[in-house]
Amino acid sequence: MIGLAHYLVLGGLLFCIGLLGAVAKRNAIAVFMGIELMLNSVNLNLVAFNHFLHPEFLGGQAFVVFVIVVAAAEVSVGLAIILSLYRRRAITQLDEIDLLKW
């Protein structure tokens, strides 16, 4: 049957894919998508633990709601930053934004 382990592995895989996207992609929107993927993998983990270990305790699901809210807020701020960046320099390739360096 589909048990806890399956969900955890899926969560881990999604996290790794998200990490790869966040770290290795050049496009800023792709990086964002990776970040969202990581957040959502964490959500998956939380809900899985909640359902399989303590079904009557809704703490895990409550936590997930918080994470979704935070993700939404963060996306709005982040997109605003990327938009203003794009307006100034007309690029979306993150590795060209490197003025704050040695």
Next chain:
Amino acid sequence: MSNLAIILTVAPVAAYVVIVFLTARWKALSAGIAIAATGASLAISIWLLWSQVMDPTPVHASMSWLSIPSVGGWKGLELTMGVLVDPLSALMVTIVSLVAFLVMVYSTGYMHGDEGYSRYFAYLSLFTFSMLGLVVSDNYFQTFVFWELVGLCSYLLIGFWRLQNAPAEASKKAFVTNRWGDFGFLIGILLLFSTFGTFDFGQLATAIGGYQNLGFLGLIAVLVFTGPMGKSAQFPLHVWLPDAMEGPTPVSALIHAATMVAAGVFLVARGFVLFHAVPSVMEMIAWIGGFTAIFSALIALTQRDIKRILAYSTLSQLGYMFLALGAGSMSAGMFHLTTHAFFKALLFLGAGSVIHALHEQDIFKMGGLAKKMPVTAWTFVVGSLSLAGLFPLAGFWSKDEILLTALKEGQTALFYIGLVTALLTAFYMFRLIFTVFFGAAPEAEKAHGHDSHEAHESGPSMTAPLVVLAVLAVVGGLVGSPWWQTWFGGSFGSFIFFGEPEAPHIDLMVALPATAVAVAGIFFAWLVYGIKIIKAEWLATTFKPLHTLLLNKFYVDELYAWLFDKLMLLGGRILDWIDHRVIDGTFDGLASATKAGGGKLRLIQSGRLQGYALLIFGTVALAVVLFSTNLLGGFPK
């Protein structure tokens, strides 16, 4: 009484402050203030001396100046300020204020018209304050403070005509040479404090009495003695005194004859218990004194400058004083200090009178002045006779006491050195007298427009002190004579003594040879310079190597210059190299290493956001492995 001691010390420095800040523009007023202050000090000193003669109990008042209590293993620090009025200090304040007063009166004539007139009297007042403070101090630390102050005043006064090269060089030389002595002195004083816990003379006297470690005590005594060696110009720190003659002659009379150079003798007398406890140090002091005495007398034989002759004479007489102290008689040393103050100040002031009249200092450009300057000439002769030690003048009694002490204490070699030096002393002084005051005036040798034909006797402001000092040079020694003992039941040796009072007596074994050599010296001088039977030039050529050696002052100055150049400058260059290469190198090296490291490390800051994110994730992963597994050692318990 201690308040009086404080007033007499402070009056001159009050004069200094007033002159410097208020009355500098009015020359006569400044001089008047200085003289009035010193006169007041003199009056109080005489009163103090009289009360000490009547009742020799010491009067001691002190207050705590800086007190740091002992903490843990550290002893703490107790500095006190105080005055001590006892026979020794009462005598010294009288001598100092008397000679200072007479010198100031004399200076109104000598320094007349000099543009630094007010500054001169200000410095003289400051010096008087410093010297008076030195002799009434009750502890080593305060004495050291005033010791340095007199050194400062000596520097200011030697270099009084500061716009010329020679006085400036001479004042620096005096100060630096004194500094060498003061360095050892300070270390000695600090060792005294660390061993006995006090600077106070009285407390130290009781503490030293019971101290057993003579070797260490001897070291302290030698170190403390380097101070007097510098201040009183004993060999090998004597080199500054002849050069100090660049200062005005009244300054030479006051500082470099009567008072400041006597400070060293005074200090040994004041701290006599320290030296007396270590016989080997006493021996050393006596020999240094004896050697300096004969060494300087030999150099004085060949000098041409009237003030240099007197300077070497001072060195020689100071040697006598240390000879006396080292041989064990504090009374004899102090007695000679007293008589020497009188006749040496007289001689210097007389020389100043001659210099003022002729604007010349080479004795071979002078002659026949006895007719034109009778007061100067005859007081000078009286002073020289006293210096030579002719009965019954002052110098006879004090020199006799010294030679008697040397003989009694078994220092026969030093006794003979003293005798030979007395012969040389009489010779060079009368060489001076016969050349300057008698004989024919040199012809057509016009020095700066003045020649002997235009010389005239100096005014009363200059001749009156000469007469006063001449009287003292004649009768001043009687206080140490057996007659005084018979008339008054006491004498110098029962007023100022260490341990036991010393009664004066004439021992013909000493008095006759001393008088004989003095007369012999005068006779030889008369033969060579008076009637000129023996030609001085013949003597100079026959003994040419010796003559050259003496004329060049045994090449001591050249030796010091060479040593300075080779050793000290070499040391300086080595230290400079260390400073540049090693110390600067270390710190500059640290700085450049930091800079290089930083230069490599900064490349981490690539500016790329994703790189940073990867780094953060990697660290987090590492932390997870550390905390949750045993792979990196696990979480610390």
